[in-house]
Amino acid sequence: MARRDVTDNIGSLADWDRPLLLIGCGNMAGSILARWLDSGLSPERVQVVDPAQPALVPGIDVRTALPERIAPGTIVLVGIKPQQFDGISGPLNALLDGGAVVLSIMAGLPVGLLRKALPRAVGIVRLMPNLPVRTGEGVVLTFSEGAENAQVGQLLAPLGLVEALASEDDFDLGTALSGCGPAYVYRVIDALAAAASRLGLGEAQAARLALQTVAGAASAASRSDSAPAAMADAVASPGGMTRLGLDVLDADERLVELLTDTLRAARDRGAELAAASLNA
Known part of the structure; x- marks a missing residue:
């Protein structure tokens, strides 16, 4: 069976033109963002909501609360603790419009629950990355409620091996293998x-x-x-x-x-x- 070097999948984000909103920017989300920036993503495309991150790379708009609006076509990465999600899901859903896609790295929250809480999102993808994504040598497990989104695929490619799971039930075992x-x-x-x-x-x-x-x-x-x-x-x-x-x-x-x-x-x-x- 042919094997693949994860670096074969690495692409540039220099031409990325969609807004990105990160809600939470701790160890994992911060590692993902750092890799995206290393891959050519312009900081001006990024907005971060995280009270614990008063300053990041120059050019990134860092806020302590959700913005008043989310630009059409924004991809939203939710990286807060699962128990914090109830507190922001209602206000976040009200802001989702114009083709917004939500990516979640919140452990344990299934796509069905996310869809119920965020009905205005045009797409929801559950992710489980591991820390080597920081150097582009990570693994990102994905499960989507529908067809794979090409732009989401482009965004994840610089992180390493992106592996779609056929069943969301496999998330705990996949996480035990690649996350742990x-x-x-x-x-x-x-x-x-x-x-x-x-x-x-x-x-x-x-x-x-x-x-x-x-x-x-x-x-x-x-x-x-x-x-x-x-x-x-x-x-x-x-x-x-x-x-x-x-x-x-x-x-x-x-x-x-x-x-x-x-x-x-x-x-x-x-x-x-x-x-x-x-x-x-």
């Missing part, structure tokens, strides 16, 4: 370094080697037409060092079982948090 996944990879890097240190390498040297080994392997995998399992077998000579190490990881599917338990725990917690948000 970077933390698990960081833990694997740390574990490789700790193991090497226990066996005799200095801590600092083991940390450097583990980090670059994972970075190089991930980069090679993203650019290869081979599946990762085949790549592992390709470097594992029968009876050699790599093969003996793989035998330990593969015994009784211990690595797969561990990661299955890890993703299950994260997925189930996501479902619990979503239920709590809906019942709040």
Whole structure:
């Protein structure tokens, strides 16, 4: 199966001509905005509503409350905490007009609830990005109530791999994999370094080697037409060092079982948090 480097999807936003309104500009929304600006988006196209962000890039209109009007054709990215949505949904809906599309990165709020709260939006897309979107190497899970919007696709492309989900029910598991996944990879890097240190390498040297080994392997995998399992077998000579190490990881599917338990725990917690948000 052919694989794809996420950077293949990166495009320029230098010619982007639609207004953008960000409601909330915390870690995730701020990372998305920073990547868009790095990709050529003009700050003059952007308006931000966030009392905690008194100043951003020069040229961006930063406000502490919703504007008096939203320009026709605006794409609105809602990045506030889910429990804050009820407080702004009514005033926001009253301002939506002229082809406004709403993108939501609020965890746990399904498209149906968003549509009920924002009936004036011409389109609603639920997103789940991860933090590597800041460098264009992220994953953005999407679920739309209708057909994919080409301009939304252009806007998301610079962030990395954009993956549409066939069912909104897959959001918790997809989030466990791609949203929580970077933390698990960081833990694997740390574990490789700790193991090497226990066996005799200095801590600092083991940390450097583990980090670059994972970075190089991930980069090679993203650019290869081979599946990762085949790549592992390709470097594992029968009876050699790599093969003996793989035998330990593969015994009784211990690595797969561990990661299955890890993703299950994260997925189930996501479902619990979503239920709590809906019942709040």
